[in-house]
Amino acid sequence: MTDGLTLTRRRLERNEEAELDKGDVLVFNPSVTSNGGLSEAFRIFVNPSTLTKPPAIRRRPGVPVPEESTTVMLFQPTTDPVGPDVATNDDEHNTFAAFFGPHDRRNGLVTPTNNPDMEVTEPGVLSAAMYASEQTPLDAPLHFLSTNNILSNLIFDSTPLWEAKGWIGVPLAQFVKPFMNRLRQRARQDASGPSPQTFHKANPPARVIDPRFELTGAKLSSLTQALAYRGIIEQHKAPQRRQTEENLAAAKTHMQTPQMRSTIWMSTRHKDFSRPFAVFLWKIMHGGLKCGAYWNRIQGYEDRAMCSHCGAIESIQHILFECEAAGQSLIWSLVRTIWEKKGIKWPSLSATDILTLGLTTWVDQKGRVRQGATRLWRVLISEAVHLIWKLRCDRVIGHAEDEQWEHRETLVWNKLQFTLNSRLALDVEAVKRKYGGSALKRDLVLATWNKVLRDEPALPMDWTAYTGFLVGRTPALRVDLEPD
Ligand SMILES: [Zn+2]
Structure with missing residues (x-):
């Protein structure tokens, strides 16, 4: 490239060292080059339509005119207090603004999606940036300002990795790729940095991709077997959507009161769940766990749909509640023992109860x-379910060569004890004053574990200040797994 836009080594270093909080900017490098061996340069899963177009050479820039330099502020009017006032309706929480300056006719509001289930922040920022770049001549320098690092992280950190992997498994691809395509067509340096009024509603950006600036496919060197496999699945557009709809419908019917889809989705990320469990629940919702019917969709792997221990279809329901391999029934009987100490009857459970776990509440006689x-x-059931799943994977994947291999009961017992005591210890840590406003309420923690601790009468009234986790201290602060 001779147009002076490809970043020199010094400039690339400056990008590496840039500290956005201190007002540094990152400069976009529009060139796609590959160094190293052949596997760096070969790409698979390439979109055939891009092959028929000649490789892109950027337009020759004209004489740089500093006054043409444009700065655009990107922000979310309903949540970003820093931006100028923008009149939006309450329901427009998914609206993003591109602000060129007071009374600038290019100021615009962009709604990235009408899908209420979609996380909008990143698509919103990208759509606003895309809109802004469409409003700016291709050869005028463009600066993006925002109160966060979302755009710079996406463009400078995530995109190179995603491009190397051919965008396989990247839901944001539909928003990032058109924007990258647009940036590469530009013949001026663009920068992104953090920031220190009238808007019209813009048409959503067209997200048209110019095939000559399109980099498709995955670098051979970045392709693991797992990634290649996901690429094949994506190329076949495996219909997981139907499973998601079925699960959502089941969750809706299961609740006694009507629930919105978004409420059900939100509940899968309940703050009482550990992060790994929330991810696990999200995968159940999407039918994305590698068990049961998942394998029926993949030619040559249909036998994996069966439970290797029982020979039944290995559904979530089977794994969590029916499988005869050591694990689930012992865990449920222990969890039931703990729960009944609370003085509440143990209900019968099914996989749908797990889908709606974040929405389930227990009420007293007055409602x-x-x-x-x-x-x-929530803590007990989520931890029990996740432990059952982890034990199942340990058995099926970790001991695949021996179909009759099972966990010892003492190990199952110890793992559950360890898991629940860890949650208790996390709670004790979370009430500490050093966490200020985000500290968990002491009363809620005491009420959560009340009646289910070992030697409870011997513990101080406020045991959250008690250092009973220290070895050798009696009584020890522990969840009681023994029946009364
Ligand atoms: Zn089984």
Whole structure:
């Protein structure tokens, strides 16, 4: 490239060292080059239509005119207090603004999606940036300002990795790729940095991709077997959507009161769940766990749909509640023992109860929500379910060569004890004053574990300040797994 836009080594270093909080900017490098061996340069899963177009050479820039330099502020009017006032309706929480300056006719509002289930922040920022770049001549320098690092992280950190992997498994691809395509067509340096009024509603950006600036396919050197496999699945557009719809419908019917789809989705990320469990629940919702019917969709792997221990179809329901391999039934009987100490009857459970776990509440005789019991329920059930799943994977994948291999009961017992005590210890840590406003309420923690701790009468009234986790201290602060 002779147009002076490809970044020199010094400039690339400056990007590496840039500290956005201190007002540095990152400069976009529009060139796609490959160094190294052949596998760096070969790409697979390439979109055939891009092959028929000649490789792109950027337009020759004219004489740089500093006054043409444009700065655009990107922000979300309903949540970003820094931006100029923008009149939006309450329901427009998914609206993003591109602000060129007071009374600038290019100021615009962009809604990235009408899908209420979609996380909008990144698509929103990208759509606003795309809109802004469409409003700016291709050869005028463009600066993006925002209150966060979302755009710079996406363009400078994530995109190179995603491009190397051919965008396989990247839901944001539909938003990032058109924007990258547009940036590469530009003949001026663009920069992104953090920031220190009238808007019209813009048409959504067209997201048209010029095939000559399009980099498709995955670098051979970045392709693992797992990634190649996902690429094949994506190329076949495996219909997981139907499973998601079925699960959502089942969750809706299961709840006694009507629930919105977005409420059900939100509940899968309940703050009482560990992060790994939330991810696991999200995968159940999408039918994305590698078990049961998942394998029926993949030619040559249909036998994996069966439970290797029982020979039944290995559905989530089977793994969590029916499988005869050591694990699930012992865990449920222990969890039931703990729950009944709370003085509440153990209900019968099915996989749908797990889908709606974040929405389930326990009430007293006057119909008031029992906060402590409800929280204990979420913690107990989520941890039990996740442990059962982890034990199953350990057995099926870790000991695949021996179909009759099972966990020892003492190991299952110890793992559950360890898991629940870890949650208890996390709670004790979370009430500490050093976390200020985000500290978990002491009363809620006490109410959560009340009646289910070992030697509870011997513990101080406020045991959250008690250092009973120290070895050798009696009584020890522990969840009681023994029956009364
Ligand atoms: Zn089984």
